[in-house]
Amino acid sequence: MSERRITGLSPSVADLVAELGPLWQARRDAELLDRPRRRAVGAEAKYKLGFVDRLLATLVHLRHGVTHDVLACWFQVDRSTITRAVAEVRPARRCHRPPGFLRFK
Template identity: 70%
Template sequence: MIAELVQLIGLLWQERHRARLAVRPRKRALGAGAEHRLVFVDRLLATLVHLRHGVTHDVLARWFGVDRSTITRAVGEVRPPLTGS
């Protein structure tokens, strides 16, 4: 069940991510820049834990070893495909 959720939401997230990148002209080549420190599965997990249990972004950031802003961005990116908006 989780694998199906990851696959379905992952495809939706990738489409939204690519569309957001295509809106503005690029300053760097595609693929240039820093790698995501939080892979998609971790982004999805952090979002689900936040939505279900109300765990704060600060706590999630410590659990995943990233900055709070990374969690905030991840939740903001993953939540719309989950809710269908």
């Protein structure tokens, strides 16, 4: 995380990432517990990448446009693991329209 040329972040961000990692994971766990479950708690697939690795993969993907296949080779995981990690760290962008907004057809 401390290599600025790779992530675009300053070295002082490493402390912030270490502090935010457990909070992010707790929020993610709470989101999973709030929805109806199809499987028992703990039955889902285990993460092969920790929070810092998921964040690093997302930053490298966004900054350099590295494909998920290349990142999968770099982290020695399957491409689908990288795809899931990027999707979790970078939520989908949504277009919010103000109330009363009319769309031309």
